[in-house]
Amino acid sequence: MxxxxxxxxxxxxxxxxxxxxxxxxxxxxxxxxxxxxxxxxxxxxxxxxxxxxxxxxxxxxxxxxxxxxxxxxxxxxxxGNEKVKGMQVLNFIREFEMQRMKELETIKEYSDRLLGIVNNVRLLGTEFLDARIVQKILVIIPEKFEAIIASLENSRNLSSITLAELLNALQAQEQRRLMRQEGSVEGVFQARSQNYKGGKNNKKKQSNNKNGQSSKTRVFSPCPYCKNNNHPHNKCWWRPDIKCHKCGQLGHVERICKT
Known part of the structure; x- marks a missing residue:
């Protein structure tokens, strides 16, 4: 205003x-x-x-x-007066110290929540350094970010790192992890899809074999009854022990019955 x-x-x-x-x-x-x-x-x-x-x-x-x-x-x-403002500052600082990063929360969401509290403190006229926010994030950050923290410790002095540098490094690590997770999930879906298609093909082959359609691809020893090699002898239509349901005679099935 x-x-x-x-x-x-x-x-x-x-x-x-x-x-x-x-x-x-x-x-x-x-x-x-x-x-x-x-x-x-x-x-x-x-x-x-x-x-x-x-x-x-x-x-x-x-x-x-x-x-x-x-x-x-x-x-x-x-x-308010200075006393009221001081109490408000203490409440905001207490709220800041109690903040913990949730399991499904992103770095940006967590940092925005912290900065919202810090801005309220600064608006009341109290100084709040970025270094304190950096320390808070380094202490509270989940274990999944330990690798990037170790890398930062080896490459530079953490006491001099800025808040922007820390957040950029953590967000980059977070993005790489999300990309790897998406790739692994995609691979799982592809594998499941291939297994599903393979299972369907196997079932189809088994069904074809059961329906007698494998005669186009399989070769058997010559049948002793009809001399053909496109079926096993126990499936032959001319077996002497098989009975026709149309004429009642032995030696053939109804599909080839002359009557």
Whole structure:
């Protein structure tokens, strides 16, 4: 809000308590213009503050006459005194120390959660160094990142590594692990697909053999009954012990019965 008011050249009307003096007798054009601008600036600043808050808050500040009084109300109501700010800082720091990285959480999600808390501390006017965030991540990080931490320890001094460098290294390691996992899963699916197709082909071959369709590919010893080699002798239609269900005679099956 302060930056917004500065862009509109209205921050002076909020920060400084000045009184717009009445115009002298026979004012010049410059005096009239300056008087009008200073008066309008105070009104515009107050209007901007009123439109920036909800209707509930507007009802509480309508009785205040100047933009400076409204700004003081905001600071007292929402920023608090030094004692309140100190308690808020302690609560945020306690929350920061309690944060742990979840098993399915990514580095970006975890770092964003930490930085959100740290930014609240900094907004309250307390210094919070990036080095403290780096230490937190190095201590709390899961075991799956131990390899990259060991690599960083061997290649450089961890006490001087920046937060951006650490996060980039961890995210790169995380991406490589995800790519390997996707490759292994894809390989498993391919293997399962091949096994499935192979199983279907084997079943089909077995079914063909059971249905007597293997005669096109298999060769048997000559049958003693019909002299052909495209079937085993116990499957021959001309066996002397087989009985026809059409004519009731022995020596052939009904498919080749002459009747």
């Amino acid at each position: 302060e930056a917004y008011l500065e862009v509109g050249d209205l921050w002076e009307a909020v920060e400084d308590v000045y009184k717009v003096e009445p115009l002298p007798d026979n004012p010049t054009v410059a005096q009239i213009k300056n008087h009008k601008e200073r008066k309008q600036r105070k009104s515009k600043a107050k209007a901007n503050l009123l439109t920036a808050v909800s209707s509930t808050i507007v009802a509480r500040i309508m009785a205040l006459k100047t933009a400076n009084q409204i700004w003081d109300f905001f600071k007292q109501e929402y920023e």
